[in-house]
Amino acid sequence: xxxxxxxxxxxxxxxxxxxxxxxxxxxxxxxxxxxxxxxxxxxxxxxxxxxxxxxxxxxxxxxxxxxxxxxxxxxxxxxxxxxxxxxxxxxxxxxxxxxxxxxxxxxxxxxxxxxxxxxxxxxxxxxxxxxxxxxxxxxxxxxxxxxxxxxxxxxxxxxxxxxxxxxxxxxxxxxxxxxxxxxxxxxxxxxxxxxx
Amino acid sequence: xxxxxxxxxxxxxxxxxxxxxxxxxxxxxxxxxxxxxxxxxxxxxxxxxxxxxxxxxxxxxxxxxxxxxxxxxxxxxxxxxxxxxxxxxxxxxxxxxxxxxxxxxxxxxxxxxxxxxxxxxxxxxxxxxxxxxxxxxxxxxxxxxxxxxxxxxxxxxxxxxxxxxxxxxxxxxxxxxxxxxxxxxxxxxxxxxxxx
Numbered sequence: 031x032x033x034x035x036x037x038x039x040x041x042x043x044x045x046x047x048x049x050x051x052x053x054x055x056x057x058x059x060x061x062x063x064x065x066x067x068x069x070x071x072x073x074x075x076x077x078x079x080x081x082x083x084x085x086x087x088x089x090x091x092x093x094x095x096x097x098x099x100x101x102x103x104x105x106x107x108x109x110x111x112x113x114x115x116x117x118x119x120x121x122x123x124x125x126x127x128x129x130x131x132x133x134x135x136x137x138x139x140x141x142x143x144x145x146x147x148x149x150x151x152x153x154x155x156x157x158x159x160x161x162x163x164x165x166x167x168x169x170x171x172x173x174x175x176x177x178x179x180x181x182x183x184x185x186x187x188x189x190x191x192x193x194x195x196x197x198x199x200x201x202x203x204x205x206x207x208x209x210x211x212x213x214x215x216x217x218x219x220x221x222x223x224x225x226x
Numbered sequence: 227x228x229x230x231x232x233x234x235x236x237x238x239x240x241x242x243x244x245x246x247x248x249x250x251x252x253x254x255x256x257x258x259x260x261x262x263x264x265x266x267x268x269x270x271x272x273x274x275x276x277x278x279x280x281x282x283x284x285x286x287x288x289x290x291x292x293x294x295x296x297x298x299x300x301x302x303x304x305x306x307x308x309x310x311x312x313x314x315x316x317x318x319x320x321x322x323x324x325x326x327x328x329x330x331x332x333x334x335x336x337x338x339x340x341x342x343x344x345x346x347x348x349x350x351x352x353x354x355x356x357x358x359x360x361x362x363x364x365x366x367x368x369x370x371x372x373x374x375x376x377x378x379x380x381x382x383x384x385x386x387x388x389x390x391x392x393x394x395x396x397x398x399x400x401x402x403x404x405x406x407x408x409x410x411x412x413x414x415x416x417x418x419x420x421x422x
Contacts, residue, residue, distance in 0.1 A: 058335060128338055135331045135393065139254060142324055142398035152399075183406045190407060194390030197331065202338035203348075210379045211386060218414040 043081050046071050047095065050078075050088050055129035058136050059089060086147060093134070094154040101161035108169070109162045109188040110216045113195050117208055132200040162188060166219070176221050184219045191215050239277050242267050243291065246274075246284050251325035255285065255333050282343060289330070290350040297357035304365070305358045305384040306412045309391050313404055328396040358384060362415070372417050380415045387411050 049071030053062045056070075062085070064075050071078060082088040100112045141148045163185045169175040175184070199205060245267030249258045252266075258281070260271050267274060278284040296308045337344045359381045365371040371380070395401060 129335075132334045132338060135334045138328045138331045138393070138396045138398075139325075142328060142396065148398060179410055180406070182403070183410060186403060187407045187410050190387060190390040190394060190404070192390070193393045194386040194388070197334070197389045197393045198386060200334045200338065202334075202344060207378070207382060208386070210376070211383045214375055214379060214383050214414065218410065222418065 046078055046081055047092060051092050051130060054133045058133050090150050090154060097154050097158045101157050104161040104165050108165055110212055113192055113212050116195055117205060128199050128202060131196050135197060135200050159185060174221060175219060242274055242277055243288060247288050247326060250329045254329055286346050286350060293350050293354045297353050300357040300361050304361055306408055309388055309408050312391055313401060324395050324398060327392050331393060331396050355381060370417060371415060
């Protein structure tokens with residue numbers, strides 16, 4: 031395929047994803063109808079579904095985008111930094127950051143009751159889990175991590191706190207007092223200093 | 227008011243709450259229509275809304291029930307025990323435990339965008355926060371709690387993990403490996419033992 035064409039396809043895909051993210055954030059998963067997706071992306075349904083099989087695939091591609099972006103931060107700075115970033119500016123490229131996080135919560139019923147949807151979702155979030163686990167293993171090798179708790183337990187712990195933070199922000203609950211909480215979370219996975 | 231009448235009112239109120247909980251769990255907040263609430267409670271809309279001003283009030287009464295029941299466990303055994311109970315049997319009196327937790331997530335958009343709804347919700351969850359804080363203060367007095375982190379920070383930390391757990395269970399994600407994570411959470415708020 032000639033390069034210009036691939037560039038064009040990539041740009042079109044990006045245009046669809048950006049519009050769809052804003053649309054899901056604004057109307058929720060159910061409320062993001064095909065007509066609204068057309069309006070938000072500026073493209074016809076034909077063009078949209080040429081790139082993505084269906085609405086579910088579009089939504090999951092956005093979840094994958096999130097997971098990749100977070101995994102990138104995790105690799106360099108760890109999962110607690112992802113949480114600090116969420117706290118500072120939940121989603122830099124969205125107009126109403128918490129809205130997109132809320133849409134992620136709204137699909138919980140679907141995730142619970144639709145095994146195929148859940149497995150596609152899990153596939154995407156696995157990248158974040160893997161990145162977190164790798165980071166923790168490196169930190170352990172460097173002597174920064176506590177070694178009395180299994181790395182898988184520490185990984186699940188950090189992910190559980192992240193889920194709590196996403197839920198908290200999506201509900202619009204006050205978050206200005208959470209910095210010291212994240213300090214505590216970070217300290218809980220580090221090597222213990224000698225204390226009395 | 228004669229006693230028999232008050233007993234009758236209490237029983238009727240309980241009947242409505244139990245039916246409504248099952249209805250919200252099954253259909254979600256939006257899907258729990260007045261007709262479905264009538265079917266689930268076995269009562270007419272007149273009877274239901276004689277006891278509760280509107281659907282929102284009914285939903286918030288259920289959230290308050292949860293908060294009171296959890297606050298009771300917190301007072302005796304702490305918030306980590308609430309999480310252990312959720313893990314063991316997310317909601318003993320519901321047919322599909324995670325469904326009710328999911329309905330709590332589904333209102334996140336409403337919580338975020340409707341200040342009155344959020345403030346009525348916050349009023350109810352404050353009881354759980356207060357119970358947690360009181361329990362932690364007693365534990366600190368008894369010398370069981372770490373004293374290098376503010377009690378408010380420890381309270382927020384435990385509540386954030388609880389939010390994560392609710393979200394995790396509501397999404398139907400695997401939870402059989404979370405017991406050691408809760409051990410870590412519990413240990414993180416306790417007085418540090420001397421370690422190397």
